[in-house]
Amino acid sequence: MMILGLVRWMQPVHGYDVRRELLSWSADKWANVAPGSIYHALRKLTEEGLLREVATEQVGARPARTTYEITPKGSEEFETLLREQWWEYRPPPDPFFAAFSFLPAMPREEAAAALRNRANILRASNESSRAALNSDWLHRTKPVHVAWFFDLAIARTEGEIAWCERTADLIESGVPYLPPEFDANQGWAQWQRDSDRFGVRDE
Amino acid sequence: MMILGLVRWMQPVHGYDVRRELLSWSADKWANVAPGSIYHALRKLTEEGLLREVATEQVGARPARTTYEITPKGSEEFETLLREQWWEYRPPPDPFFAAFSFLPAMPREEAAAALRNRANILRASNESSRAALNSDWLHRTKPVHVAWFFDLAIARTEGEIAWCERTADLIESGVPYLPPEFDANQGWAQWQRDSDRFGVRDE
DNA sequence: AGCGTAATAGGCAAAATTGACTAACAACCG
DNA sequence: CGGTTGTTAGTCAATTTTGCCTATTACGCT
Structure with a gap:
């Protein structure tokens, strides 16, 4: 607490x-x-x-x-x-991880688009952080470590932005999701075939 | 859910x-x-x-x-x-943010050491992610996006590692935490003087 | 003067989450 | 063969967290 x-x-x-x-x-x-x-x-x-x-x-x-x-x-x-x-370090719980683990349930086009969109949101958020860092309101009225806070946020997201673009490319490129020898009759496989052809469908 | x-x-x-x-x-x-x-x-x-x-x-x-x-x-x-x-993007809740916001309550030496320690933990975690990425167990038995998962984790932490070192340096360098004109009789100020001199103390 | 809106304090019932616990059966081991 | 350990499947009470609600004063506007 x-x-x-x-x-x-x-x-x-x-x-x-x-x-x-x-x-x-x-x-x-x-x-x-x-x-x-x-x-x-x-x-x-x-x-x-x-x-x-x-x-x-x-x-x-x-x-x-x-x-x-x-x-x-x-x-x-x-x-x-x-x-x-x-x-201590405890990797923070992140809802996006949950979403991403269901990648095969998203049509490739949409997944790629969503990742690019995410990259843009992150870029925007970084812009506004940078703006705050350059304002002297921050430096005049707030303790320094508030600025360091913004730096951390930026540092983390920079890497993620690049990852989003890279991964979006990979998804679009049509890399198969499953390893070759995967048993084609199990859950993932069927799901994936569905979403490749029609987008995700119920039964 | x-x-x-x-x-x-x-x-x-x-x-x-x-x-x-x-x-x-x-x-x-x-x-x-x-x-x-x-x-x-x-x-x-x-x-x-x-x-x-x-x-x-x-x-x-x-x-x-x-x-x-x-x-x-x-x-x-x-x-x-x-x-x-x-x-959607919702910045994930992170307990470290909470801890960091109490920076002035930590003696400078300890704060810097803790940040360096954090950097090391993150490096270690990245190493083990990289090891997983190079194993062919991963590529043989898991869907590709599991690997991308690891990539994301690495991408995010790389930035944070650098930030930890940078910030540790700043803290050690003795940069004052508070902006010059800050009213010295308010909470933060007293706290900081305490922790600069003795580490944090209770009354 | 009258009206709408914002700020001031906090309460409360319902939902979510945790973590420890049960209790049967299988499997190993010397 | 007795004991120990591990797996299976789920329960349950207690704690946490949430979201929304109430009721009063202050402020701005026309």
Whole structure:
């Protein structure tokens, strides 16, 4: 949980603050932190003694807001977690992998087109990253490592863009999907023949 | 849901088959498919009319196994989902992003070391991918796009490796994290001074 | 002054996901 | 032949996550 980390620097905070900060980092994209998760996390962390409620004030008749701060125990736990994340590598789950593993179910033309389209989207996203990097808004108001963030995003995608084009070419070139000796009566084979001839069909 | 896709080519299958296939693709890493999820998904898809139970046989006194196959409706739905995944781009959620955003909480030395370590892990993983690509086990028994899979993994990581080294250098070089005019009394600033001097400390 | 919209806080029920557990049978092994 | 290990098939309770909902104040516009 990285909610913990956020509470730690922002010191006394209430849920809504955290929520806004996360949105401003557009963290909903790369972490799984929907609005509802935050309050749940705060309560759970408090139960575990990693956070502590500091106050509960009410302005007018709006929902009362509870303010939290981190306990020493929470700080320790945070550092443990943080180090774990820094030193370990876990290949991130990627929905595109799932999609790509069903390549034989896509007509070749469409698959190639989709890959080229993906390359373009990635290029566009890189452009906007580069634009951000050149703006001095970034350099004036944000810590440097935010810029490094963009660099990482770009570094990763450059390679993928090239891969998309290469692979699109291969697909169009008609390379057979299956190794020659593959038993032609098993699932893949039939599927593939279908999608070569008609696009994918149901039964 | 990509369970649907699996059922679709493997036609009549029971949960355990799916489970093994997914494990053999080591899909537990890049999709969120733990053993328990599968049976849940199968039942839910059946409720929705995308799958259909075909038989329930029992061998000896072992747990009865239910066999499923896909319905035409399920096939359509699958194609819709598949196309969505192919044409859309959603930056995959990555826990490392979360970790990196707390860079100022790490002592510089350690952060740099961790990044170099990460680069090495990535290199190692690439080596083993390359080994797989050169084995003819891969080319003899697996569809070609499995090889392309490895290519993608390599393409993505190459860029990241370089980034890790570059960034490690920057961190060690002592570049200040915060822009000059940053208000020195706010959260980040204090944190950073702490971690520059002592490593991170709790109050 | 009146109205629509946005921001402020947070709750809650339902869905998804996990991970550990069961319990029968097969297979090996000295 | 007794014991151990491995495979088969799936269940289940508990935790996580999601998405949408409520209700109040503030702000801008005409």
